[in-house]
Amino acid sequence: MDWAVEIEHLNKTYPENHVTALDDVSIAVKPNELFGLVGPDGAGKSTLFNILTTLLLPDSGHVTVLGMDVIADYKKVRSTIGYLPGVFSLYPDLTVEENLIFFATMYKSKISENMSIIKPIWRQLLPFKKRRAGKLSGGMKQKLALCCALIHKPTILFLDEPTTGVDPVSRKEFWEILKGIQQQDITVVVSTPYMDEATLCDRIALIQDGRIIEVATPSQIIDNFEGSLYTLTTDNIFGLLEIMKQCTLHCNYYPNGDQLHIVFYEDAATMASAFQQFLQEHQIEFRNMKRIAPNIEDCFIELVKPK
Numbered sequence: 001m002d003w004a005v006e007i008e009h010l011n012k013t014y015p016e017n018h019v020t021a022l023d024d025v026s027i028a029v030k031p032n033e034l035f036g037l038v039g040p041d042g043a044g045k046s047t048l049f050n051i052l053t054t055l056l057l058p059d060s061g062h063v064t065v066l067g068m069d070v071i072a073d074y075k076k077v078r079s080t081i082g083y084l085p086g087v088f089s090l091y092p093d094l095t096v097e098e099n100l101i102f103f104a105t106m107y108k109s110k111i112s113e114n115m116s117i118i119k120p121i122w123r124q125l126l127p128f129k130k131r132r133a134g135k136l137s138g139g140m141k142q143k144l145a146l147c148c149a150l151i152h153k154p155t156i157l158f159l160d161e162p163t164t165g166v167d168p169v170s171r172k173e174f175w176e177i178l179k180g181i182q183q184q185d186i187t188v189v190v191s192t193p194y195m196d197e198a199t200l201c202d203r204i205a206l207i208q209d210g211r212i213i214e215v216a217t218p219s220q221i222i223d224n225f226e227g228s229l230y231t232l233t234t235d236n237i238f239g240l241l242e243i244m245k246q247c248t249l250h251c252n253y254y255p256n257g258d259q260l261h262i263v264f265y266e267d268a269a270t271m272a273s274a275f276q277q278f279l280q281e282h283q284i285e286f287r288n289m290k291r292i293a294p295n296i297e298d299c300f301i302e303l304v305k306p307k
């Protein structure tokens, strides 16, 4: 297959603080995929995006974007991709309209020629076209940045944490926009620390401490969950976590708001009843204990837990 992005055995360290940001990373993205790179802060997502978009050199490994080597063919790569970096990428003192004109001019493309790609997003920005970009709301800034990253009709779009700091309603809307971009035959590679957003991707790579933990579809990752997950609600989650140190059952547990999530690895019914007995012996009040289906966050915790 001709991959849209192919990453082989990529390594990157920052010697100044002795950090291995990327550790033998290999991923391949299919053409026209909506591919997610999902992991917490410091996992190595921005480092990987900066290498993919030719802004940073790796220590070793090989990366191609649309068959072009990101080091040898960096100029061609730059003209073919769109990039929405994690940091604010617009000119705050230019108006909405001036920003778009600036980016179109930089890429030698005409706004009128590519308006069809950005139209659904641009329509929402039109009432603010004379407003300075720095004065837009977080969600609107991201929409403008997206228009600027798309105005030269890239074949592949990279977005580094585009929804970080954006309110939940705008986040949902932003993902619908990304689906719309994918439908225009643009490959979309997006990173996020929000596990709930992972399910909106065709495939995801889970990343932690510079290492790829798993690459699969969200449903494959959920299907591969080993163990039986239970939840229970308590008014004293901190007290319960303290008591849990004395629990000798073969399980993994972690807080989830005012709930405890607990995974059993042996016969679920037997383990659940032994656990309830343990809670009663320690006079822990709890309610709504039930078995639940794991979400991506549960899978992530399970995959990265110390072995």
Ligand code: ADP
Binding pocket: 014, 016, 017, 019, 020, 021, 039, 040, 041, 042, 043, 044, 045, 046, 047, 048
């Ligand atoms: P993420 O985008 O997932 O938050 P980053 O790629 O920004 O992860 O960071 C990965 C690791 O590399 C972190 O430990 C971070 O502190 C470190 N790091 C990132 N950029 C630099 C840099 N320019 N110099 C030194 N260390 C860096």
